[in-house]
């Protein structure tokens with residue numbers, strides 16, 4: 303787990319008190335869920351600049367913040383449009399695209415059969 307604590311230089315109070323592990327964890331969780339550092343910091347009553355200043359001073363906190371930001375970017379990035387026949391046509395062979403292409407082919411065959419069947423079955427054809 304994270305063990306960052308605020309260190310006070312002589313006569314220098316820390317801008318952000320990160321002794322509170324609960325708030326620290328909450329802020330990092332918000333960032334990891336895709337919130338901006340500003341939003342996450344505001345969510346726990348800190349300023350964005352205070353968080354960045356602390357990140358510069360505290361290596362452990364900096365690393366945790368960087369990891370959370372990386373995770374947050376992944377969360378914010380929409381997943382590639384997989385699961386469609388067109389993606390399969392573009393060369394994707396993931397399970398979802400293969401299934402989508404297979405069911406699309408099956409659907410076209412079924413439609414063709416239904417049309418043929420309907421024509422044959424029509425009494426006044």
Ligand SMILES: [Zn+2]
Pocket residue numbers: 383384385389390394395396397398399400
């Ligand atoms: Zn795919």
